[in-house]
Amino acid sequence: MMKLLTSLFVGxxxxxxxxxxxxxxxxxxxxxxxxxxxxxAVPNFVPDGPAAAQYAQDISRVIVSDLTGTGLFRxxxxxAFISRVSSFDAPVQFPDxxxxxxxxxxxxxxxxxGKRLTVxxxxxxxxxxxxxxxxxxxxxxxxxxxxxxxxxxxxVYSRITGEGAYFDSRxxxxxESGPKDQRRKRLAIMDYDGANVQYLTDSAAIVLAPRFSPSxxxxxxxxxxxxxxxIYLLDVGRVQxxxxxxxxxxxxxxxxxxxxxRSIVYSLSQGGNTDLWxxxxxxxxxxxxxxxxxxxxxxxxxxxxxxxxxxxxxxxxPQLYIMPATGxxxxxxxxxxxxxxxxxxxxxxxxxxxxxxxxxxxxxxVMRTNGDEERLLTASFLDxxxxxxxxxxxxxxxxxxxGASGRSALYxxxxxxxxxxxxxTPDGGSDPSWGPLQN
Amino acid sequence: MNLLSKIAAAGALxxxxxxxxxxxxxxxxxxxxxANGTLVPGSPSDPRSPAYFQQTVGDRVLFAVNQSTLSPQxxxxxxxxxxxxxxxxxxxxxxxxxxxxxxxxxxxLALGARRANAAREYLISRGVAGNRLTTVSYGKExxxxxxSTEECYSKNRRAVTxxxxxxxx
Numbered sequence: 001m002m003k004l005l006t007s008l009f010v011g012x013x014x015x016x017x018x019x020x021x022x023x024x025x026x027x028x029x030x031x032x033x034x035x036x037x038x039x040x041a042v043p044n045f046v047p048d049g050p051a052a053a054q055y056a057q058d059i060s061r062v063i064v065s066d067l068t069g070t071g072l073f074r075x076x077x078x079x080a081f082i083s084r085v086s087s088f089d090a091p092v093q094f095p096d097x098x099x100x101x102x103x104x105x106x107x108x109x110x111x112x113x114g115k116r117l118t119v120x121x122x123x124x125x126x127x128x129x130x131x132x133x134x135x136x137x138x139x140x141x142x143x144x145x146x147x148x149x150x151x152x153x154x155x156v157y158s159r160i161t162g163e164g165a166y167f168d169s170r171x172x173x174x175x176e177s178g179p180k181d182q183r184r185k186r187l188a189i190m191d192y193d194g195a196n197v198q199y200l201t202d203s204a205a206i207v208l209a210p211r212f213s214p215s216x217x218x219x220x221x222x223x224x225x226x227x228x229x230x231i232y233l234l235d236v237g238r239v240q241x242x243x244x245x246x247x248x249x250x251x252x253x254x255x256x257x258x259x260x261x262r263s264i265v266y267s268l269s270q271g272g273n274t275d276l277w278x279x280x281x282x283x284x285x286x287x288x289x290x291x292x293x294x295x296x297x298x299x300x301x302x303x304x305x306x307x308x309x310x311x312x313x314x315x316x317x318p319q320l321y322i323m324p325a326t327g328x329x330x331x332x333x334x335x336x337x338x339x340x341x342x343x344x345x346x347x348x349x350x351x352x353x354x355x356x357x358x359x360x361x362x363x364x365x366v367m368r369t370n371g372d373e374e375r376l377l378t379a380s381f382l383d384x385x386x387x388x389x390x391x392x393x394x395x396x397x398x399x400x401x402x403g404a405s406g407r408s409a410l411y412x413x414x415x416x417x418x419x420x421x422x423x424x425t426p427d428g429g430s431d432p433s434w435g436p437l438q439n
Numbered sequence: 440m441n442l443l444s445k446i447a448a449a450g451a452l453x454x455x456x457x458x459x460x461x462x463x464x465x466x467x468x469x470x471x472x473x474a475n476g477t478l479v480p481g482s483p484s485d486p487r488s489p490a491y492f493q494q495t496v497g498d499r500v501l502f503a504v505n506q507s508t509l510s511p512q513x514x515x516x517x518x519x520x521x522x523x524x525x526x527x528x529x530x531x532x533x534x535x536x537x538x539x540x541x542x543x544x545x546x547x548l549a550l551g552a553r554r555a556n557a558a559r560e561y562l563i564s565r566g567v568a569g570n571r572l573t574t575v576s577y578g579k580e581x582x583x584x585x586x587s588t589e590e591c592y593s594k595n596r597r598a599v600t601x602x603x604x605x606x607x608x
Contacts, residue, residue: 180540180585206580208544228575229548250552250574254545267549269576272507272556274549295549311546317505318546341543355543381587384543400540402587431544 026104026125026132028072028161037074038160039101040067043085044078045108045119052117055142056110059119059149063106065193066153066167070394071419076102088120097126104132106156117142121152123159132159146195147438154437164391166192170435171387171396172210172219175199176408176428185430187221189236192389192434194410194424200239209254209385212435213261219433220255220264231255231266233281245284247277254297258325259305265289265325267297276310278325289327298342301325302349302369309333309343309352309369320354322369333371342385345369346392351415353386353395364397366415377417387434396423398430487527489602496523500558502596504541507553509561517558520600521565534558535599536576539592544578551576558598573603 028038042064047056067073083096088109097105108121118139123132136155138148147168154165175188175197184203187210190196201207205225212219219234226243229251234241246252246268255266265278268286276289276296290296294314301308302325309322315332318339323330334340338358345352349369356363356376362383367374382400389396393415400408408430410423423429483490492498497520500513509517524530536555538547555574563569584591 181582183580206577208548208580250556251548251576253548267545269549269552272553272560272574274552295546295553297545297549298543311543313546318543339542341546357541357543382540404585406585406587 026160037072038103039074039076040104041076041097041102042106043081045110046088048109048111052110052112055112055117055145059110059145062146062149063153066150067156071414076100092124094126094129102126104160115141117145119148119152123156166389166391168438169390171432172212173410173432174207174430176430180406197426200234209431211256211433213257214259215261216435222253229253247286256299258301259303265299265308300344302345303347309345311341311343335371336374344386344388347388347390348392355384364395377413385431387432389434390437396432396434492523492602496520499597499599501593502554507557509557517561518565521562521567524567530602531571531604532600533603534572534574535601537581537595537597538579539595540579548576548578551578554598
């Protein structure tokens with residue numbers, strides 16, 4: 001496993017630069033709704049030798065791709081550059097970057113020594129001529145070059161927006177191939193941008209709905225490998241899985257971790273009726289949380305672990321409810337038209353993402369935890385299964401197209417409803433679970 | 440809705456003992472013998488074969504959107520299944536519950552479980568021993584029709600009784 005060291009790059013000294021006619025430091029306030037993406041430039045990072053040249057170019061491209069992929073930033077093409085950056089330590093020619101309206105500039109250098117790769121970078125506020133934060137370096141192995149690029153992009157994003165980032169993160173999902181009536185499914189993980197796909201199961205048994213543990217080291221998922229749907233716990237690093245023992249019943253499914261990673265909540269079907277149960281992962285003992293003749297499934301913990309939002313058809317159609325994490329009285333929060341499912345609590349705690357089915361269309365939407373301010377972010381033949389980016393700004397989900405040739409794919413959308421885009425995967429994809437920012 | 444199906448099943452508790460377990464002619468339905476009178480064991484013309492169960496008795500019942508209630512037609516098919524299972528006690532069966540693609544994945548798993556259980560309870564109410572009947576739900580994972588119209592959806596909302604074992608081989 002790659003070790004990634006983070007350290008302040010102490011050899012750099014801050015440049016004293018005059019403050020220009022900008023009212024404040026460069027800052028993108030994304031909660032106010034960005035219409036015009038912020039223009040930025042990333043001149044190719046400077047390689048210190050031939051071995052670093054390709055890495056320098058590739059790392060620069062991934063940084064640009066991360067930032068433009070948010071929809072919040074717009075790259076200024078190298079064709080427009082006036083200055084060339086051929087030395088990381090040379091003073092930045094701010095007038096040349098101002099002239100092409102680059103508001104942010106990222107400069108960097110790449111060193112390769114054997115299998116060791118070091119990336120240094122600085123973020124500049126062009127119009128004030130000042131550095132945003134301090135120069136940093138990341139060091140690791142050459143295999144991990146994409147992660148280092150994501151880490152640089154995370155820094156740039158955070159320094160400009162003041163928010164947490166999400167580029168150095170992974171997504172677990174179900175890789176799908178074949179037609180709808182002969183679909184083969186494999187559990188897989190990948191970088192958030194679709195790179196470095198790794199398959200964790202073969203397609204011998206149906207696998208469904210993986211969920212990352214809060215620390216990203218384990219996955220919960222449902223598999224038919226015994227013939228019945230059962231829940232499994234998988235160690236991502238060692239790719240070892242174990243079936244979790246549940247109460248007698250026909251099937252267990254829909255497992256989710258608690259925020260502390262010590263217990264799970266899941267659905268168990270007995271005699272055709274599906275209720276929610278909670279299991280302590282240390283003792284493997286389960287307790288029942290709901291006890292109604294209705295279907296209760298798709299649970300999700302609040303970030304503080306005190307509450308669970310879930311889906312139930314106790315009212316006659318599937319709707320969203322919140323109950324204490326220990327079970328007990330549940331409060332309905334969805335009251336709009338249609339059917340609501342797959343609620344997922346935002347990592348910020350303030351919103352719940354969901355799937356809504358209404359008038360023959362499917363939507364991904366968000367609402368406040370009391371059900372207020374419902375907003376639909378997408379609409380299509382079949383959208384379902386939202387998962388939150390680690391910073392709570394972006395939602396990834398499954399989109400399936402209709403008909404005999406229908407195919408499922410992963411998409412992401414900003415919680416503003418803008419920037420809907422496909423996530424590239426080698427085959428079809430479904431049931432994404434977005435893991436935490438990596439260390 | 441599973442409450443409704445339970446009530447429907449409980450209301451039909453009168454066992455029908457008209458069929459003799461050893462008399463294939465009591466199974467009813469056409470095709471007891473081949474066209475020229477010969478009976479090929481294991482073929483659809485053999486009333487004791489799984490193929491006969493599948494094709495002549497009918498191995499599946501269909502459901503309305505989001506429902507697990509058994510329609511009168513479904514109850515007729517299940518009555519035939521119960522008669523056949525009572526006449527062929529060496530067989531056990533797994534009832535597979537399915538949903539169409541208009542629903543979220545996990546809800547549809549639970550819905551398929553409801554449908555499979557509704558069929559199972561009906562068979563039990565008609566005298567089939569519960570230990571011969573297991574259920575599994577595939578939710579929307581195993582459609583048999585893949586167009587995205589109601590014509591296909593209606594065939595996918597099903598509970599299928601699959602014979603899974605017999606000393607007859």
